[in-house]
Amino acid sequence: MTILIDILKDQKRTLGALRAEALSDVWEHLTAQDILRKAITEQFIGDITLSSSFGADSAVLLHMVSQIEPNLPVIFLDTDRHFFQTIQYRDELVARLGLTNLVNLxxxxAEAAVEDDKNTLWRTQPNQCCDLRKVRPLNRFMEGFGAWISGRKRHQSATRTSLPIVEFGGKHFKVNPLATWTAADVEAYFVNHDLPAHPLVDQGFPSIGCFTCTKPVAAGEDARSGRWAGTEKVECGIHNPIYGGDGI
Ligand code: SF4
Known part of the structure; x- marks a missing residue:
């Protein structure tokens, strides 16, 4: 029985990887809006969510989704350590764009009480902290879905240069409609659609996470270099499991 389950898992992984590869090939030269529309209304109908940090670039995908399916589940990983400006910005964008299905995770x-009773996990074990506050809540919610949309882009960091349009992690598909976008593309979209900027962008935060783990960066530096600055950590783990994630 165990062997049969392993064979079925292998088959699912292979078929998922092939489907992701085929979609990536076809979608590579589509606009982000067309990729999103196809993902939401053709490929993963009722089975897809958007994960948003409500950070510096987030308004782009949120705006596009509001034009296609405003009731799409929009997941916000509420770590209780966000800048208050991020929470305000989240609420402002949700109201302004008419998004009707915000999900705060x-x-x-009980896990937090056991693992972080002193509230210092972010400093002592940041990978475990991200796992507790981001990876596990997302994994639990995504048990009910087959795919999610992410705003990652190839230009953002060395770890993202070969990001495909569609990935398969073994259980879930991940769609990256903005993979080919540059910082200039994002800026133009904000201007063309009159979208408000995250209030911290003007204060030197091109990438915004928890206040405990995000610093401003100097002009010209890697946009994500202010995240977990001074440590080797570069990702929270929801995209590349580094602690206990299951590779969704
Ligand atoms: S970014 Fe920092 S505070 Fe936020 S969940 Fe990760 S380690 Fe914890």
Whole structure:
């Protein structure tokens, strides 16, 4: 029985990888809006969510989704450590764009009480902190879905240069409609659609996460260099499991 389950898992992984590769090939030269529309209304109908940090670039995908399906589940990983400006910006964007299905996900209180009773995990074990507050809540919610949309882009960091349009992690598909976008593309979209900027962008934060783990960066530096600055950590783990994620 175990062997049969392993064979079926292998088959699912292979078929998923082939489907992701085929979609990536076909979608590579489509506009981000067309990729999103096809993902939401053709490929993953009722089975896809958008994960948003409500950070510096987030308004782009949120605006596009509001034009296609405003009731799409929009997941916000509420770590209880966000800048208050991010929370305000989240609420402002949701109201302004008419998004009707915001899902705030938090750490399991029992797990948090055991693992982070002193509230210092972000400093002592940041990978475990991200796992507790981001990876596990997202994994639990995504049990009910087959795909999610992410705003990652190839230009953002060395770890993202070969980001495909569609990935398959073994359980879920991930769609990256903005993979080919540059910083100039994002800027132009904000201007063309009169979207408000995250208030911290003007204060030197081109990438915004928890206040405990995000610093401003100097002009010309890698946009994500202010995240977990001074440590080797570069990703929270929801995209590349580094602690306990299951590779969604
Ligand atoms: S970014 Fe920092 S505070 Fe936020 S969940 Fe990760 S380690 Fe914890």
């Amino acid at each position: 938090k750490a399991d209180p």
